[in-house]
Amino acid sequence: MAHATDGGKRLRGFLVLETARLHGIGAEVAIWPATAIEALHAYSLVHDDLPCMDDDDLRRGLPTVHRKWDEATAVLAGDALQSLAFELVTAPEVGSGDLRAKLARTLAVAAGAQGMVLGQTLDIAAETAPEPLSLDAITALQQGKTGALIAWATLAGPRMAGADTAPLAAYAKALGLAFQIADDILDVTGDTATVGKATGKDASAGKATFVSHLGLDGAKRRANDLMQSACDALSVYGGDADTLRDAARFVVARKN
Amino acid sequence: MAHATDGGKRLRGFLVLETARLHGIGAEVAIWPATAIEALHAYSLVHDDLPCMDDDDLRRGLPTVHRKWDEATAVLAGDALQSLAFELVTAPEVGSGDLRAKLARTLAVAAGAQGMVLGQTLDIAAETAPEPLSLDAITALQQGKTGALIAWATLAGPRMAGADTAPLAAYAKALGLAFQIADDILDVTGDTATVGKATGKDASAGKATFVSHLGLDGAKRRANDLMQSACDALSVYGGDADTLRDAARFVVARKN
Numbered sequence: 001m002a003h004a005t006d007g008g009k010r011l012r013g014f015l016v017l018e019t020a021r022l023h024g025i026g027a028e029v030a031i032w033p034a035t036a037i038e039a040l041h042a043y044s045l046v047h048d049d050l051p052c053m054d055d056d057d058l059r060r061g062l063p064t065v066h067r068k069w070d071e072a073t074a075v076l077a078g079d080a081l082q083s084l085a086f087e088l089v090t091a092p093e094v095g096s097g098d099l100r101a102k103l104a105r106t107l108a109v110a111a112g113a114q115g116m117v118l119g120q121t122l123d124i125a126a127e128t129a130p131e132p133l134s135l136d137a138i139t140a141l142q143q144g145k146t147g148a149l150i151a152w153a154t155l156a157g158p159r160m161a162g163a164d165t166a167p168l169a170a171y172a173k174a175l176g177l178a179f180q181i182a183d184d185i186l187d188v189t190g191d192t193a194t195v196g197k198a199t200g201k202d203a204s205a206g207k208a209t210f211v212s213h214l215g216l217d218g219a220k221r222r223a224n225d226l227m228q229s230a231c232d233a234l235s236v237y238g239g240d241a242d243t244l245r246d247a248a249r250f251v252v253a254r255k256n
Numbered sequence: 257m258a259h260a261t262d263g264g265k266r267l268r269g270f271l272v273l274e275t276a277r278l279h280g281i282g283a284e285v286a287i288w289p290a291t292a293i294e295a296l297h298a299y300s301l302v303h304d305d306l307p308c309m310d311d312d313d314l315r316r317g318l319p320t321v322h323r324k325w326d327e328a329t330a331v332l333a334g335d336a337l338q339s340l341a342f343e344l345v346t347a348p349e350v351g352s353g354d355l356r357a358k359l360a361r362t363l364a365v366a367a368g369a370q371g372m373v374l375g376q377t378l379d380i381a382a383e384t385a386p387e388p389l390s391l392d393a394i395t396a397l398q399q400g401k402t403g404a405l406i407a408w409a410t411l412a413g414p415r416m417a418g419a420d421t422a423p424l425a426a427y428a429k430a431l432g433l434a435f436q437i438a439d440d441i442l443d444v445t446g447d448t449a450t451v452g453k454a455t456g457k458d459a460s461a462g463k464a465t466f467v468s469h470l471g472l473d474g475a476k477r478r479a480n481d482l483m484q485s486a487c488d489a490l491s492v493y494g495g496d497a498d499t500l501r502d503a504a505r506f507v508v509a510r511k512n
Contacts, residue, residue, distance in 0.1 A: 001369060047331055047335060050331060052328045052331060073377075075303050075306060075308060075309065076303075076373050078335075079299075079303060079335075079367075080369040080373040082339070083364045083365075083373065084364070084368055085364075086364040087361055087364035087368060090360045090364065091361075097353030097354030097356065097357045100357035100360075101357045102346075102353070104360045105343055108341075111335075111339040112340055112343060113336040113339070117336040121332055124328050
């Protein structure tokens with residue numbers, strides 16, 4: 001479990017901390033949902049890397065859990081990381097019972113068969129589909145696979161403060177999609193040492209991606225447009241949201 | 257997910273409903289934590305049956321999820337069942353935010369690396385240990401592997417009512433151990449058609465069990481003693497707990 005949560009960008013944890021700060025909630029409180037979403041995300045990577053799923057040897061520049069240990073350890077470590085996420089998000093330090101129950105319930109929905117696992121299932125089904133996925137289908141898949149947890153992390157701040165979630169929901173939607181397009185671009189343009197995981201997998205698998213549909217330049221333009229939309233969605237927060245704007249720029253410019 | 261939750265004894269869900277009823281809480285409320293613990297238990301069976309774990313073809317008289325579909329489906333269905341458990345246990349119908357957060361948090365601890373997954377990990381480690389496990393080590397392993405969820409289910413009633421959990425904690429401890437001993441006995445004496453899963457696995461794997469330590473008659477006596485202890489722990493509830501006493505008798509007399 002420690003190995004699986006080591007390294008990484010910790011984008012989702014950052015989004016919790018930063019959207020909490022934006023609503024006047026300190027890191028000593030927000031660290032609980034921030035670590036919860038990182039544990040949940042780490043579980044999804046451990047299971048996603050399994051031989052029966054994406055069969056990856058490298059993650060965050062380190063051997064994957066089933067490579068360093070074995071498959072049973074990877075299944076169990078992932079399972080326990082999911083449990084840990086719900087333990088962390090319901091810690092008494094987070095606040096009222098109502099808030100903790102709401103954070104746990106929304107996290108469960110984002111992680112489950114209507115969110116992340118749905119996206120994963122669609123992704124695996126696409127491998128054996130007779131036709132490559134349309135751009136709309138890829139977008140829908142992404143909204144589950146990576147979008148649901150990014151949205152939960154981004155909404156944690158306003159949820160904890162009981163504030164309007166609409167501006168950050170718009171930011172999260174654009175950010176999540178930009179993130180996935182950047183991932184598809186990195187699979188084409190990145191090298192394994194820098195990205196920290198295998199690259200070139202989509203093309204060699206003949207998988208439909210944002211790059212295969214839009215071309216490399218078209219995908220870069222789309223990612224930049226979405227980055228701009230994400231920044232625009234933050235106008236209500238003024239200069240206070242500049243770090244979140246930087247995060248949107250980072251998401252499309254990142255090398256790993 | 258539907259296949260994995262089909263059939264079975266539903267002992268854990270029953271324990272939630274019955275201990276809730278004992279504290280004046282109706283089934284329309286208790287059904288939420290009852291279905292939550294059944295979803296969580298079902299997830300653990302789906303992952304436990306995977307080729308990299310116990311590699312079982314049959315569960316509850318039906319093909320296991322990875323046999324009926326494939327391993328990726330089994331990993332994902334299990335993952336989503338765990339998420340679903342936390343969605344169900346935090347349903348607004350359960351009661352106050354404090355109660356829902358408490359049920360979610362205790363469930364996360366019971367399921368995770370200090371509870372069920374710890375027991376599973378010890379069980380897998382035992383397969384390659386140089387010496388067979390001692391009776392104490394098997395007992396500790398069982399308290400995690402099956403004891404933690406049985407205890408959570410049994411304590412759900414008093415927790416929901418804000419009542420003393422001590423009598424039912426004693427009942428659950430004896431019941432959980434009796435349950436595991438009965439499982440070990442069934443592995444020796446049962447046939448696959450009746451039990452609904454493969455039998456004779458422990459002996460052929462040379463695995464230390466309650467039966468290998470105590471002998472068949474000794475294990476039966478121990479299970480009966482524990483059943484009696486479980487019934488005695490209910491004295492404070494009088495005749496109102498007769499159904500829970502019947503459940504303890506069922507656990508040691510069951511054929512599947």
